[in-house]
Amino acid sequence: MTLKTSHPLPGFYKVAHYIRLSDETRIWRSPRGDPSVLQLMVGTWKLLEPEHPKLVISFSGDEERFSLEGAKKKTFMAGLIRTVESTDAWLLTDGSDAGISKVVGQTVNEMQTTTKTDGRLMPYIKCIGVASYGSCRNKDSLVNAEEEIESEQKHFYDVTRTSGRQARIALNGDHTHFLLVDDGFHNSLASADSFRSRLEEAIQKTMPEGLDIPVVMLLLDGSLRAIDRCLKALRRRVPVVVVQGSGRAADLLAEAVHNHDDTRSEDAALKEILSKVPIYIDDLDDHKHMECAKKVLECCKTGNKITVYDIDHDSNMDKAILSALLTGTADPEDELQLAFEWDRADVAESSIFPQIDDNADLSGIMKQALREEKTDFVDLLISWGFDISKFLTMEELRGLYNLVCHLMPSLSLHSPHVKGTGNHSLCGIVFSM
Known part of the structure; x- marks a missing residue:
């Protein structure tokens, strides 16, 4: 699918691939080669090319209220850029044009290049949005009119025009791929979150069923939904980096991790966390306060799978991500x-x-x-x-010398990268604003 976004140059289009799929679609790869999400990502979208990623970063936060400005935003973007440059990481978000997903998209836009794969220019940085199809703005523009579709068919997607008062999520044009999860309901986010958790688990599973790529979740800001995402990740042994100083759920969980003591009674620990919930997260009722406190406490019990990174006093976010991978x-x-x-x-x-x-x-x-x-x-x-x-030894020196001589002719070659900017349907979007 092809998405058309605003750009200083007239007629400029940003292109992203997407598929609309059921929330029950198979994710794992099958030895028989049965269709699956991973098969789509590897076989059709060629996401392992030109470099096999050493990491997948999954972001959790608030898509509406999140705000990261000034020095914090610069620190975050710089750390993310260093991490992607070191690992060729895939970035996994909820795909929306707001909150942390938008900041991630802006970072990708700053450093995006293209590379030629099978004769076609493809984005070098892979930024994948897992979104709820039922909650997308203008989702009707993403539906194929014909039953038979061409592989190059494009859909033009306007991120500014709303269609219906309840449709509230616009897709971000700086993402390169979208998995639009359709559970048959409007404005339901739970199925997309669950689908994304299963996707993270499949990505890090060893081959041939999975891709054997480590996954790390980054929590910035957020509310109860973000805490729930982190808990699901931890249950699947995905380490979590909590960005302290980004606000709300992240700061609540960071404080709880710092104060957690296994020798204390569970009731005492829960009571202390419960007293902090309304201080950090102000959009929950009393019942949700208790639910949030219980989930925060369960997160803390995972111990070494949570790494707290203080964005106000540390500029090395990439080091925190690496430390999270090393833990355990x-x-x-x-x-x-x-x-x-x-x-x-x-x-x-x-x-x-x-x-x-x-x-x-x-x-x-x-x-x-x-x-x-x-x-x-x-x-x-x-x-x-x-x-x-x-x-x-002489043998080792000879090998190193021969290696240098072999590489010398290629030093003048130009870089291969060119600076650039229940229902299944596979297409491309053109974003317009």
């Missing part, structure tokens, strides 16, 4: 490999090296660091006692 990882050498892929020698030094056995074989990491010219890791390995004189 059994093998320090696997953690070191992950830190290396992210090029975060600081995290390796402070959090990983103290756990590594003195007899561990680090020659593989040293070889990668030399070949990829990651000097911080070379220095770190040597400072921790790696014997470089024993490692750099």
